[in-house]
Amino acid sequence: QVQLVESGGGVVQAGGSLRLSCAASTSILNINVMGWYRQAPGKQRDLDAQLSRDGSTNYVDSVKGRFTISRDNAKNTVYLQMDSLKPEDAAVYYCNADRVRSGLALYRDIWGQGTLVTVSS
Numbered sequence: 667q668v669q670l671v672e673s674g675g676g677v678v679q680a681g682g683s684l685r686l687s688c689a690a691s692t693s694i695l696n697i698n699v700m701g702w703y704r705q706a707p708g709k710q711r712d713l714d715a716q717l718s719r720d721g722s723t724n725y726v727d728s729v730k731g732r733f734t735i736s737r738d739n740a741k742n743t744v745y746l747q748m749d750s751l752k753p754e755d756a757a758v759y760y761c762n763a764d765r766v767r768s769g770l771a772l773y774r775d776i777w778g779q780g781t782l783v784t785v786s787s
Contacts, residue, residue, distance in 0.1 A: 668692055668773045670761045675781030678751055686746040686781060688761030694742050695719060698765040702735060702746045704757035705780075711760065717744060753787045 674686040686702070694700065699718050705711040715735040716724045723735055734747040744761065761778040 668763070668766045668768055668776050670763060670776055670778035672759065672761050672778040672781040675759065675783045677784045677786060680751060680753055680785055680787050682751055682785075683747070683749045684751065684783060686748065686759055686761075686783075688744045688746075688778060690742045690744075690763065690766075692742065692766060692768045693739070694737055694744060695739060696767045697763045699763075700735075700737075700744045701762045701764070702733075702744075703760045703762060704755070705760065706757040714759075715746060748783070751783075751785045753785045756783060756785045758782050 669691040671689045672686060674684060676684060678684050697719060699716055701716040702714045703711050704714055714726055714729050715733055717735045717737060725733065732750045737744045758780040760780045763776040766773040766776055
């Protein structure tokens, strides 16, 4: 069993900041790629940022320069630092692990429960 638990969401004023956390039940070094996604009401779930096991990162254009994905391997946690938040950033944010190895098992496409971010204007 592999679990991801998001936290850190809340209500913030436009221009403010939040840091989201994704805690994994196994070493994140066992995960190929971790990502943060957003889903607003009535819209599909879209990628914001990715962090690969080798430390490389990718961001969609709309969050470049504002969001930063990082990790703390000792805490089995991946973070999303969100600065200069805009009203259009309001969404439920989900953590994802594409491939996870735990013991002799391989798990695919694991999602957390999501954490709600509300941006007031």
